[in-house]
Amino acid sequence: xxxxxxxxxxxxxxxxxxxxxxxxxxxxxxxxxxxxxxxxxxxxxxxxxxxxxxxxxxxxxxxxxxxxxxxxxxxxxxxxxxxxxxxxxxxxxxxxxxxxxxxxxxxxxxxxxxxxxxxxxxxxxxxxxx
Numbered sequence: 001x002x003x004x005x006x007x008x009x010x011x012x013x014x015x016x017x018x019x020x021x022x023x024x025x026x027x028x029x030x031x032x033x034x035x036x037x038x039x040x041x042x043x044x045x046x047x048x049x050x051x052x053x054x055x056x057x058x059x060x061x062x063x064x065x066x067x068x069x070x071x072x073x074x075x076x077x078x079x080x081x082x083x084x085x086x087x088x089x090x091x092x093x094x095x096x097x098x099x100x101x102x103x104x105x106x107x108x109x110x111x112x113x114x115x116x117x118x119x120x121x122x123x124x125x126x127x128x129x130x
Contacts, residue, residue, distance in 0.1 A: 006022075006023050007020060007021065007022045007023070008020075008021040008048050008051075008052075009021075010041075010044060010045065010048065012030075012031045012032075014032070015032060015033075015034045015035050015036055016031070016032070016033065016035050016041045017029050017030050017031030017032060017033050017066065018030050018031050019045060019048070021048050021049070021051075021052050023052065023055075023057065024057055025056070025057030025058070025059050025060050025061055026060075026061050026063060027049070027052065027060065027061070027062045027063065027084075028063040029062075029063070029064050029065070029066075030063075030064075030065045030066070031065075031066065031067060032066065032067050032068050032069075033066055033068070033069040033070065033073035033074075033077065034068060034069070034070045034072075034073060035072065035073055035076070038072050038073065038076045041076075042076045042079075042080060045080060046080065046083065049080070049083070049084060049087075050087075053084075053087045053088070056088075056094055057094075058093075058094055058095065059094070059095045059096075059097065060088065060094065060095070060096050060097070061097045061098075061099065062081070062084060062096065062097065062098045062099070063099050063101070064098070064099065064100050064101065064113075065100075065101035065102075065129075066109060066112070069109075069112060074112070074115075077116075078116065078119055078120065081098070081116065081120055082120060084096070085120065085122055097125070098122065098123070098124045098125065099124070099125045099127055100112075100113035100116065100117075100124050100125065100126050100127065101127045101128075101129050102126065102127070102128060102129070103128075103129060103130075104128045104129065104130055110126060110128075113126045114126065
């Protein structure tokens with residue numbers, strides 16, 4: 001974990017994404033999510049997220065962009081986002097925005113974003129990028 005100007009950054013690996021937690025209200029997850037040991041990665045991520053939500057910004061924007069995510073990563077990420085939504089609901093004066101980015105020719109990632117929105121029963125903006 002790297003700290004820079006109050007941001008927490010989990011550096012990417014071959015199998016895990018980069019995660020940036022900015023106290024100004026951005027949680028950004030980008031890269032590949034095919035963890036060999038998902039418990040290790042998600043325990044560290046959960047620790048960072050819990051710390052962020054100890055004193056969250058008025059508006060938190062969860063920015064998600066994956067090149068690829070496998071079924072194990074999907075399962076763990078759903079649990080993590082569910083926790084973020086649950087923590088957020090405890091503090092109902094705060095706003096949560098979830099953006100799911102996908103390349104315009106990547107139907108799999110578009111479908112995953114739609115799946116996440118459905119399973120979590122929350123609005124997720126699906127944003128096409130070139």
